[in-house]
Amino acid sequence: MSFAPNTAVTERHDSYAAYAASAAAFERAPSARPGAVRGEIAVELDLRHAGRRALRLRYEIQGERTLPALFVAGGISAHRHLAPSREFGEGGWWESQVGAGRSLDPSRHCLVSFDWIGADGTLDVAIDPADQADAIAALLDALRIERLQAFVGYSYGAMVGLQFAARHPQRLDALVSISGTHRAHPYAAAWRALQRRAVALGALQCDEAQGLALARELAVLSYRTPEEFAERFGAAQVVDGRVRVDAEDYLDHCGNKYVARTSPTAFLRLSESIDLQQLDPAAIRVPVTVVAVSEDRLIPLGESYDLVERLRGETRLRVLRSIYGHDACLKEQSQIDTILREALADCTSAAA
Secondary structure, eight states, X not given: OEEEOGGGSOOOHHHHHHHHHHHHHHHHOXXXXXXXXXXXXXXXXXXXXXXXXXXXXXXXXXXXXXXXXXXXXXXXXXXXXXXXXXXXXXXXXXXXXXXXXXXXXXXXXXXXXXXXXXXTSOOOSOOOXXXXXXXXXXXXXXXXXXXXXXXXXXXXXXXXXXXXHHHOGGGBSOEEEESOOSBOOHHHHHHHHHHHHHHHHHHHTTOHHHHHHHXXXXXXXXXSOHHHHHHHOOOXXXXXXXXXXXXXXXXXXXXXXXXXXXXXXXXXXXXXXXHTOBXXXXXXXXXXXXXXXXTOSSSOHHHHHHHHHHOOSOEXXXXXXXXXXXXXXXXXXXXXXXXXXXXXXXXXXXXX
């Protein structure tokens, strides 16, 4: 077990320069983008709190199937599309790390991802993170992928990754757990409960979309930090006789953008799912890289320390400092790139 202070995660200018150059070339030449396939499979799963259910799992794969497989999963707003490809050119949720020359390179790995069960809003039952882990195992069965070189999870995806490591250890060489732990912190759970009440209040007023937008705006405040807002926004002003805070336009944009792509049922059930996370870390014996952010208000640093101390396999802790808090994984491109490259290099060395 190794504990590395935040000073151990430094900006690697050589790798980041290569990343920037490849990113520019990638944008200029769409034909050079990696290939991808999408599909969906029908499965039946025994859900922890809802019994046996028929589900459809929608997935995307980038990279050749003969390459070492990685499963990549993000927060409850993430989906199967990680980054642009020849076949699917739209922007993905993690294109800062996925693509030619990036840490998650489809020329070196087969990248597998899927839409969370419940993400389409049709599954209106309690969904446990363990259910997501079992759904991933069912998907791998259908794709005939016996073993993953690594599971790379961020936020909710990290929680599901921990569940996968505990429930399906024979299918996993290593886990990278970024900003996610073995249990929902009561403070963060209370924050999410208020977000769900905002949706319920909107429904009572026959304006569920407005309730969902408000819930998203509250969520954004929990993802970011006071330090970022102090740098980014100015003082309040009087506009048309009322006081308007400088950050309101930004929050409105976040809320409206989220409503356009998310159903209230999907938000509610996946938000609840985070709060159902409860796992004994001692059940995990595969190598785990735990990535924590000292400014993350949803995953207090003490929770990551507790996770690391209770894991039983080879464990590495990396602690970042970032004004972006819980969103550091999406914003601190260079630092995350360094950590992912290091973790995946260890996987490759172990397999050799």
